[in-house]
Amino acid sequence: MKHSYALITGASSGIGLEISKILGAKGYNLILVSNQGEVLNELVAEFSEAFKVKVCSIDIDLSKEEAPKEIFDFCVDQQLEVEVLINNAGFFFFGEAVEADPKLAIDLVNLHVRTTSLMCTFFGKQMKQRKKGYILNTSSISAYKDFPGISYYGSSKAYIKSFTRSVRTELKRYGIHVTCLLPGATATNLYDPTIVNIPKAKKWGIMIGADKVARSGIRALFRNRSKVVPGFMTNLMNGFARATPHWLIYLISKRVKYFDNQD
Numbered sequence: 216m217k218h219s220y221a222l223i224t225g226a227s228s229g230i231g232l233e234i235s236k237i238l239g240a241k242g243y244n245l246i247l248v249s250n251q252g253e254v255l256n257e258l259v260a261e262f263s264e265a266f267k268v269k270v271c272s273i274d275i276d277l278s279k280e281e282a283p284k285e286i287f288d289f290c291v292d293q294q295l296e297v298e299v300l301i302n303n304a305g306f307f308f309f310g311e312a313v314e315a316d317p318k319l320a321i322d323l324v325n326l327h328v329r330t331t332s333l334m335c336t337f338f339g340k341q342m343k344q345r346k347k348g349y350i351l352n353t354s355s356i357s358a359y360k361d362f363p364g365i366s367y368y369g370s371s372k373a374y375i376k377s378f379t380r381s382v383r384t385e386l387k388r389y390g391i392h393v394t395c396l397l398p399g400a401t402a403t404n405l406y407d408p409t410i411v412n413i414p415k416a417k418k419w420g421i422m423i424g425a426d427k428v429a430r431s432g433i434r435a436l437f438r439n440r441s442k443v444v445p446g447f448m449t450n451l452m453n454g455f456a457r458a459t460p461h462w463l464i465y466l467i468s469k470r471v472k473y474f475d476n477q478d
């Protein structure tokens with residue numbers, strides 16, 4: 216196939232790792248980005264051997280303000296032409312917004328909102344000039360409904376969903392595919408295994424595998440779909456969640472031990 220590059224953020228684990236494998240197998244050279252330097256080094260060796268493509272990595276904290284510009288400058292300096300951009304890195308924390316650690320909260324907003332947006336701006340502009348390119352932004356089904364306990368996470372993912380749809384419309388006339396991936400519960404390191412029983416959740420069909428989510432996302436991207444929610448059960452649960460009225464969500468939240476139920 217072609218020898219263009221695919222850049223994947225959050226490539227060191229979960230969905231990003233699976234997406235990297237799929238794109239490597241398709242013959243794309245890979246730029247693996249995350250804050251896990253050692254894991255990235257191992258993946259560079261493993262993927263260059265397995266897929267016979269060029270693989271490099273960028274070890275960077277994607278929450279920091281300069282991250283998108285530093286990554287873009289690196290690619291320009293090294294003459295790496297990014298044809299596929301996967302904005303996938305993300306993290307999660309649960310709890311009331313007023314109890315949030317301000318540093319963690321702003322890191323999440325910077326990573327999900329600032330970095331995702333500016334990566335689209337920098338790399339999207341090059342794609343527009345070349346009239347070729349693919350952008351996949353990872354949101355979440357939490358973008359569809361405003362739930363308590365995930366105020367920062369859910370609303371930042373709603374931003375990604377909305378931003379992706381607008382950018383898609385802007386770039387469509389240049390032949391660029393822009394797709395939003397909206398996973399439901401997926402068996403990855405996003406969850407604290409001391410709180411969530413991942414093997415059981417997967418067995419009961421509540422969670423799906425990262426490989427399945429990655430396949431759905433890449434298929435939707437190359438078929439130029441606007442968005443994809445992977446998995447039948449996820450779509451079913453998403454339907455129920457979206458139909459749940461806020462008064463019921465409030466009553467349930469009053470019974471959940473993680474909330475400060477003083478009223």
Ligand SMILES: NC(=O)c1ccc[n+]([C@@H]2O[C@H](COP(=O)([O-])OP(=O)(O)OC[C@H]3O[C@@H](n4cnc5c(N)ncnc54)[C@H](OP(=O)(O)O)[C@@H]3O)[C@@H](O)[C@H]2O)c1
Nearest residue numbers: 225227228229230250277278304305355400401403404405
């Ligand atoms: N798992 C789910 O149920 C689910 C559902 C909906 C949406 N999503 C979204 O899917 C995406 C991928 O998550 P995942 O489930 O595959 O979780 P994951 O296994 O934890 O992967 C997230 C990746 O992003 C990296 N990352 C996080 N913060 C970073 C930072 N500041 N700088 C650089 N890299 C950073 C992580 O590195 P570290 O290992 O250092 O954290 C990791 O490589 C996220 O955007 C997530 O919000 C996941």
